[in-house]
Amino acid sequence: MTEVGTVQETTEQLQKVYVEPETDLDTRWWFEALEQDRLEIPRCNACGRTFFPPQPDCPHCGAQDWRPIPAGGRGRIYSWVVCYLPFDPRFAEEVPYAILAVELEEGVRLFGRWKGDLDAIRADLRVQALVYRVDGHALLGWEAA
Numbered sequence: 001m002t003e004v005g006t007v008q009e010t011t012e013q014l015q016k017v018y019v020e021p022e023t024d025l026d027t028r029w030w031f032e033a034l035e036q037d038r039l040e041i042p043r044c045n046a047c048g049r050t051f052f053p054p055q056p057d058c059p060h061c062g063a064q065d066w067r068p069i070p071a072g073g074r075g076r077i078y079s080w081v082v083c084y085l086p087f088d089p090r091f092a093e094e095v096p097y098a099i100l101a102v103e104l105e106e107g108v109r110l111f112g113r114w115k116g117d118l119d120a121i122r123a124d125l126r127v128q129a130l131v132y133r134v135d136g137h138a139l140l141g142w143e144a145a
């Protein structure tokens with residue numbers, strides 16, 4: 001039987017197993033674009049729809065024919081979660097912070113850190129993407145538009 005640890009033990013364990021953004025052949029281009037301060041999303045050449053996250057097949061029609069297109073970075077807050085425990089020690093001094101699910105104007109949902117005042121978060125709020133860096137890694141964030 002597995003013993004359930006304390007919140008402190010669980011947090012410490014999570015901190016040890018946290019991994020950097022892990023890229024593969026399907027997602028590497030997306031992170032490379034972000035490193036250059038560009039937000040791009042895949043768009044299917046067969047059905048014309050956008051999708052996210054990047055993957056080999058279009059989730060709408062199954063075609064393997066797609067290309068990255070620039071995204072404007074404008075969207076609206078779809079949902080969010082406020083983190084009170086830092087799941088990475090590098091964020092320990094930033095709690096509480098919020099992770100947003102944003103519906104982009106291009107029709108896909110992306111997740112990223114809210115960089116504004118927590119009290120300002122509300123459903124459907126207009127936001128703009130931004131790129132910030134942690135230990136040299138480009139990460140997606142959001143601010144009020």
Ligand SMILES: [Zn+2]
Nearest residue numbers: 044047058061
């Ligand atoms: Zn398609």
